[in-house]
Amino acid sequence: MLGAQRISLVSYLNTLPFLYGLQHGWEGGYTLSLRQEVPAECVGTLLRGEVDFALVPVAALGELRDVHRITNLCIGASGRVDTVVLLSHSPVQRLRKIYLDPDSRTSVALVQVLCRHHWQVSPAYEALPPHGYELPLHPEEGMLLIGNKVFGQRGFYAYEYDLAEEWWAFTGLPFVFAVWMAGERASKEGALLLDRALQWGVDRIEEAVESEATRLPIAKEAALEYLTQRIEYRLDEAKLRGLELFQSLIGELPQPLAPGCSATPFNL
Ligand SMILES: C=C(O[C@@H]1C=C(C(=O)O)C=C[C@H]1O)C(=O)O
Incomplete structure (x- = not known):
């Protein structure tokens, strides 16, 4: 049986769709333990085995051992990113x-x-x-x-x-800033559920912004523009070439x- 899934993600506005997906679109029925931290800390958290999955800054990937990339989602941008x-x-x-x-x-x-x-x-x-x-x-x-x-x-x-x-x-x-990685002890089933939940959130950006409207660091319209016109979540061929x-x-x-x-x- 799958135990609690421990996940670390970046604590900025750019991960709102991911967070929304994890909080509302997670279908596994298992407990989720979420940590939100600055990108530099997500690396150490995964390195120390404190989480099963983390959104990791790509420049730090070489420090991690026995990890592998999961999902075709990332934090990226084609041109201006603003932040x-x-x-x-x-x-x-x-x-x-x-x-x-x-x-x-x-x-x-x-x-x-x-x-x-x-x-x-x-x-x-x-x-x-x-x-x-x-x-x-x-x-x-x-x-x-x-x-x-x-x-x-x-x-x-x-x-x-x-x-x-x-x-x-x-x-x-x-350009790709961060990708999702699974730690040594992460399960395939957990990775699959994570992928689904993240994608669920990315497909509902407007809804996510609406539901967080009172807690956003910028105006709702600006946040929507940032999350739909600046940040790109799909790790496609061109992004892999940039990476x-x-x-x-x-x-x-x-x-x-x-x-x-x-x-x-x-x-x-
Ligand atoms: C676009 C951004 O990308 C971030 C920048 C990162 C870095 O510089 O290590 C890592 C993850 C991203 O969340 C941002 O923070 O605004």
Whole structure:
């Protein structure tokens, strides 16, 4: 018999359809234990065996052993994504240092790939201190921010580089931020039920937004646009090509990317 299914997912607005599917579309009849955490924490949770399934940032996949990808769903974007940005008061060519959001694993690698290959600049990198994004930014410094906190930070900086849009300009390919992985002890049946529940939620985005309307970090209409026009959930051929290219480029980056942060390629 299938025991409680332990699942970790990213705690941002972009996972609302997944969360809605797990809370309302799970058909298994078994207990679900859900953890919502920042992307960098989802990796450790799966690594320590504390959950059976997790939404894992793709740049951290190489650290995991005995895991496999499940579902054809992901967090991706084809062009603008809105919530992964490099913010600065000067163009990227003038930046000497970029602060990196410690909640992220994929985007900290993406900004370094783009600096090296797309913009051809080589700033220093440093972890952003807690709540550092609320402090004034020096004209020669930039900061990479991800997730819901970006909604409150837009409009204050002369330069707001959307990293999925820059990736698109650089490669002509979509970008994949995170994929669903099963841990060593996860069951096939659990993976199947998870896939169904996630898809159930992705098919009901409008309903999910409506039901969460009073708890959203942005206006209902903006949330609906973000979840239907920016975030893409289907891991299709083009996304797999984007992912493969990203995996090969992160392998060339000097390691570690920042204190306590590495990026290891992984073959899906
Ligand atoms: C689009 C986003 O993608 C997220 C960014 C991630 C990362 O940088 O490690 C991981 C998972 C995604 O939820 C976002 O956070 O806004």
